[in-house]
Amino acid sequence: MSIDYISIGKRIKEIRTAKGWTQAKLAEESGVEPSNISHIERAATKLSLPTMVNIANALGVTLDEIAYGSLVKSSHVSVRMIDDILSDCSQEELKSLAEVLKTTKSVLRNK
Secondary structure, three states, X not given: OOOOHHHHHHHHHHHHHHOOOOHXXXXXXXXXXXXXXXXXXXXXXXXXXXXXXXXXHHHOOOHHHHHHOOOOXXXXXXXXXXXXXXXXXXXXXXXXXXXXXXXXXXXXXXX
16 A cells, blocks of 8 residues: 555645645644645655654644545534634633524524
């Protein structure tokens, strides 16, 4: 079984850009050299397992998602984006936002 470094690089880039991160930000968060992030995303270099673990941890995804993708990519990306937005909220803020979200969803569906 061969490793598809092109697909892995594309998935890393897709997840990174969905988070609104630059290559420099991913490098900083993962401890990987910025030039290596570029090389990995373009499959110009093979990444080691420890590097892939560091990148996955920084992006908040599993190795499985990086190596093989996800059947519901857009859903995972959306959930991650929402999680990032809400990560610094208090419990009280989360409760209020949940109510706003329920109301907004109802309004959108009843257009």
